[in-house]
Amino acid sequence: MDPEQAVEMVDENTICVAAILGSTLNGEFEDVKRINDLLEEKNKETGWETAIHVDAASGGFIAPFLYPELEWDFRLPWVKSINVSGHKYGLVYPGIGWCVWRTKEDLPDDLVFHINYLGTDQPTFTLNFSKGSSQVIAQYYQLIRHGFEGHKNIMENCQENAMVIKEGLEKTGRFNIVSKDQGVPLVAFSLKDHTRHDEFEVSDMLRRFGWIVPAYTMPADAQHVTVLRVVIREEFSRTLAERLVLDIDTVMNQLDALPSNDVCTSHLNC
Structure with a gap:
């Protein structure tokens, strides 16, 4: 905005x-x-x-x-x-x-x-009054367990792993990084060259390696831009980050080896 x-x-x-x-x-x-x-x-x-x-x-x-x-x-x-x-x-x-x-x-x-039917006045501002409290207890536990420094360490680790993916993708020379360094620990990226493949093909091929990396178009006034996005969470380790970069590079090489969708034949006007 x-x-x-x-x-x-x-x-x-x-x-x-x-x-x-x-x-x-x-x-x-x-x-x-x-x-x-x-x-x-x-x-x-x-x-x-x-x-x-x-x-x-x-x-x-x-x-x-x-x-x-x-x-x-x-x-x-x-x-x-x-x-x-x-x-x-x-x-x-x-x-x-x-x-x-x-x-x-x-x-x-x-x-x-x-x-007040539970004995005292209880103000609430919610769409559904009755629900389980397990998530509240879990959140309280996480706050007490990690504290400020612990949570800071987790977020720093997420950001560092995002940078591993970003730098690895940049080294391939095949992608534009759409996301910024300051923000949510994620990497959004798009292909530099769309003559042979698109982001949806890359996303589909990555599923064969066990990765679910969504591809989607940007909103109004940027619909022409398609990106892939990797969100880094606490459980996403440095090893997984490095493996993902290697698998993306492998997928690109496999796509390069496939027949081009844009091959012109003698009976077509190219």
């Missing part, structure tokens, strides 16, 4: 500007601080109080440990709420996530559901 364009679109009906800390497509962190600074100016000019919600589903468990100097959270005055998914980089199985508001006043009480 371009901060200038986003804030330019803000009007009196805008509830908030939602910034993503860790794009699903390429892992990029959007510039929350720039959005905050532009909103500060616009709110002063108009008298509005347009706030920011940060979708930190992935980045919320990454930025504090890898990029502590990055301002994206409640250090910025117009950030009023942040959501994080524990089942992404919080190291917990699917089903845990939360949203945090800067102050109690930033969450209108009209949106809070109160019940």
